[in-house]
């Protein structure tokens with residue numbers, strides 16, 4: 085700004101000034117000038133100045149059937165007019181109907197649900213249940229995993245930037261993760277024979293009492309940068325975990341509800357049945373809701389052993405929104421649709437990888453695609469500055485994207501599941517121009 089020139093007070097500047105004054109400064113905000121949003125419809129969101137954006141991050145993989153889907157809006161409005169809240173002390177039709185629906189679509193014997201308001205809550209609930217059901221205390225998680233922001237959530241998480249305050253819950257150990265692009269064992273798939281899976285056994289045998297309550301993992305590590313395990317990984321690991329008395333907690337907070345294409349849940353790609361599964365984000369198209377689902381037998385592990393309640397956990401409005409969201413997913417065959425447009429997206433990005441050396445890796449499944457950016461393909465040096473440049477370029481051209489990874493150098497591409505072929509074409513076109521500009525400056 086020219087010195088002495090009075091700054092024009094737009095709606096954006098007004099919001100940003102209040103943000104700075106009244107909200108904690110540690111809020112993470114994307115873009116050099118953060119972007120206040122006002123409304124959304126389908127694949128599009130508008131900022132407060134009226135500029136539209138094609139949303140390829142879907143509110144962090146949450147607006148699963150598109151912004152303000154009319155059926156979700158209607159279901160929530162109808163329920164809001166009837167009863168907003170009563171607490172789970174009284175059974176509610178939406179609560180039991182959603183639990184029944186989830187029992188129908190969840191893999192294996194996962195039949196009984198416990199609803200909470202956030203993914204963090206769901207993971208905490210899963211860990212507590214595993215401990216009470218097995219009588220063991222120790223948990224094995226994976227490096228580069230993310231499980232939320234509570235003390236347990238941060239202790240399960242294995243990224244230093246997300247483990248703030250030095251909080252450490254005892255009894256949580258971390259095994260090597262199946263990160264093929266940066267293999268922790270410096271091996272290559274398939275000749276490696278998925279050697280990283282064996283580390284789970286080493287960790288159990290060397291850092292625990294030899295009996296564990298659970299192993300927790302995401303089918304594709306979300307915050308970690310859409311790290312996708314090789315085939316066979318989960319089969320080997322779950323066998324090891326069960327051999328040492330543990331339950332497998334599958335965290336489907338990002339991968340659930342058709343996100344990975346063809347299947348309802350990410351773990352189904354690897355023919356493994358979890359003992360406990362957590363879900364949130366896409367479950368209710370943006371309404372706060374999470375769930376921990378398990379078998380009737382494991383759930384008994386908490387019965388009669390004391391009291392627990394989640395005041396907002398069975399909220400009838402969130403439940404109505406979730407039932408409507410799943411209904412739309414079923415009617416529109418979204419898991420199948422995601423497989424088709426997801427392939428188009430990943431193929432398109434792999435073509436861009438051939439053109440732009442800054443793209444080190446393209447990976448993922450369905451509409452959960454990561455682009456790992458590097459300054460040098462040989463050394464794989466993370467390209468953090470280039471990521472920021474790409475963010476500004478794509479924003480300018482009206483495309484919203486996300487990022488992640490331990491080094492903050494992975495672009496997360498995860499639009500609502502209703503993205504069409506034309507939406508994917510448009511996003512690829514913008515990526516092409518943006519990557520060209522980023523590459524030129526490197």
Ligand SMILES: Cc1ncc(COP(=O)(O)O)c(C=O)c1O
Pocket residue numbers: 201202203204205207230231232233302306307335336337338364365
């Ligand atoms: C895999 C996974 N688990 C748990 C969580 C925590 O969810 P929430 O932010 O709703 O507490 C997240 C959030 O990003 C996540 O990605």
